[in-house]
Amino acid sequence: MQTTLKKRLEIVIEAPVIDRLRRVLDDKGVSGYTIIPAVAGRGRHGRWNREGEISDTSRMLVLFAIIDPSELDDMLAAVYAVLSRQIGIVSVSDVQVVRDEHFRRTGKPA
Amino acid sequence: MDLFDLAAANLVSPPILFFLLGLIAALVRSDLAIPEAVAKAISIYLVMAIGFKGGVEMAASPLVAAALAIAAGILLSAAMPFISFGALRATSRLPRVDAASIAAHYGSISIVTFIAASDAGAAMGLAAAGFMVAVAAAMEAPAIFSGLALAGRREGEGGGTMIREIAFNGSIVLLVGAFAIGWATGERGMAMVEPFFGDIFRGVLCLFLLDMGLVAGRGLRRSAGKLDWRVLVHGLHMPLIGAALGLGLAIPIGLDPGSAALLMTLAASASYIAVPAAMRLALPEADPSVSLTLSLGITFPFNLVLGIPLYFAAAQWALG
Numbered sequence: 001m002q003t004t005l006k007k008r009l010e011i012v013i014e015a016p017v018i019d020r021l022r023r024v025l026d027d028k029g030v031s032g033y034t035i036i037p038a039v040a041g042r043g044r045h046g047r048w049n050r051e052g053e054i055s056d057t058s059r060m061l062v063l064f065a066i067i068d069p070s071e072l073d074d075m076l077a078a079v080y081a082v083l084s085r086q087i088g089i090v091s092v093s094d095v096q097v098v099r100d101e102h103f104r105r106t107g108k109p110a
Numbered sequence: 111m112d113l114f115d116l117a118a119a120n121l122v123s124p125p126i127l128f129f130l131l132g133l134i135a136a137l138v139r140s141d142l143a144i145p146e147a148v149a150k151a152i153s154i155y156l157v158m159a160i161g162f163k164g165g166v167e168m169a170a171s172p173l174v175a176a177a178l179a180i181a182a183g184i185l186l187s188a189a190m191p192f193i194s195f196g197a198l199r200a201t202s203r204l205p206r207v208d209a210a211s212i213a214a215h216y217g218s219i220s221i222v223t224f225i226a227a228s229d230a231g232a233a234m235g236l237a238a239a240g241f242m243v244a245v246a247a248a249m250e251a252p253a254i255f256s257g258l259a260l261a262g263r264r265e266g267e268g269g270g271t272m273i274r275e276i277a278f279n280g281s282i283v284l285l286v287g288a289f290a291i292g293w294a295t296g297e298r299g300m301a302m303v304e305p306f307f308g309d310i311f312r313g314v315l316c317l318f319l320l321d322m323g324l325v326a327g328r329g330l331r332r333s334a335g336k337l338d339w340r341v342l343v344h345g346l347h348m349p350l351i352g353a354a355l356g357l358g359l360a361i362p363i364g365l366d367p368g369s370a371a372l373l374m375t376l377a378a379s380a381s382y383i384a385v386p387a388a389m390r391l392a393l394p395e396a397d398p399s400v401s402l403t404l405s406l407g408i409t410f411p412f413n414l415v416l417g418i419p420l421y422f423a424a425a426q427w428a429l430g
Contacts, residue, residue, distance in 0.1 A: 016387040016391055020391075055382060055387055056387050057389075085394040086390070
């Protein structure tokens with residue numbers, strides 16, 4: 001089966017900021033992304049756990065997006081503008097995808 | 111009823127005892143837990159019920175008194191952060207941005223504390239005017255802008271979005287919407303939904319306060335030993351300062367003792383839902399664990415167990 005090289009963007013981000021990040025990705029025409037809740041972890045501020053949190057403030061989410069390698073620098077600059085002062089982690093990895101046409105830039109969603 | 115009787119009646123009421131049970135369960139690391147979705151549904155029910163009942167009672171309230179109480183609430187919400195900020199800067203070494211963020215929490219309100227105080231007032235025979243629900247809704251946001259001013263920030267990037275998010279925050283939309291529905295349908299509407307909003311209310315409140323006890327206890331456990339005692343003490347003296355200011359405003363505007371006690375409770379409470387989320391957007395450099403520990407781990411239990419009877423006793427003494 002034919003596969004195509006892409007970049008997978010993985011962003012661990014605090015929940016209150018997720019809408020800002022989504023707006024950036026939408027404005028950049030990213031073809032799609034997935035967001036899942038993070039359950040627990042440990043970072044610079046120690047261990048955290050979503051158990052028993054009453055507000056979104058202490059919740060973390062993970063966003064995945066797959067983009068073309070040529071778009072990476074532009075995308076990272078835009079993401080950094082949102083996340084530079086927030087709690088979060090951004091990582092990039094190489095992935096192979098099937099159905100390359102599913103990952104082409106689109107217009108801004110309605 | 112004197113202060114001791116009020117405190118004793120409050121302490122041995124099922125909602126407070128369930129809160130203490132949750133707190134103790136969390137502190138001894140019990141695996142007792144309320145599923146997140148259940149807690150969310152219960153909080154929606156409580157906000158809906160308190161909004162609706164306030165709206166029903168609003169029909170019997172004079173509009174001028176309501177407008178004065180709302181204005182007093184907005185003034186308290188906007189002014190309290192300046193007092194909190196001044197106290198923190200004078201007594202602790204917290205950075206300016208952390209002090210401003212905590213200050214915003216203390217200007218805004220805790221709707222759960224308001225619900226518990228409304229229930230306690232009803233049990234003591236000191237029911238409040240229906241418009242106090244509108245006062246609670248009006249006090250949520252002004253403190254956020256005071257907090258931003260104290261941090262030296264303009265609304266900046268995303269300011270319009272933030273204002274929209276605060277104004278249309280789910281709790282506020284539900285509280286104001288249920289209030290409007292209760293006001294529009296009055297006693298006839300209440301008669302139609304009485305078993306849902308009346309009979310089971312206190313039992314559901316017990317379940318929710320059990321969960322809040324677990325949340326507060328876990329927060330305390332996580333942050334034990336991490337906060338300076340001067341900052342922790344802030345979580346105990348700010349409610350008393352807020353309550354005193356609330357009483358100081360309730361007297362000249364002519365509130366009845368039950369409503370005055372609720373205004374005091376609102377001024378004494380600190381936000382742990384709307385303001386923390388707004389601060390993460392507007393002041394991301396502020397450490398959220400400090401403000402959340404204070405508002406949820408210190409001020410919320412203090413108000414629930416000791417503050418509420420104290421505020422009712424003071425209101426009754428001054429206005430009764």
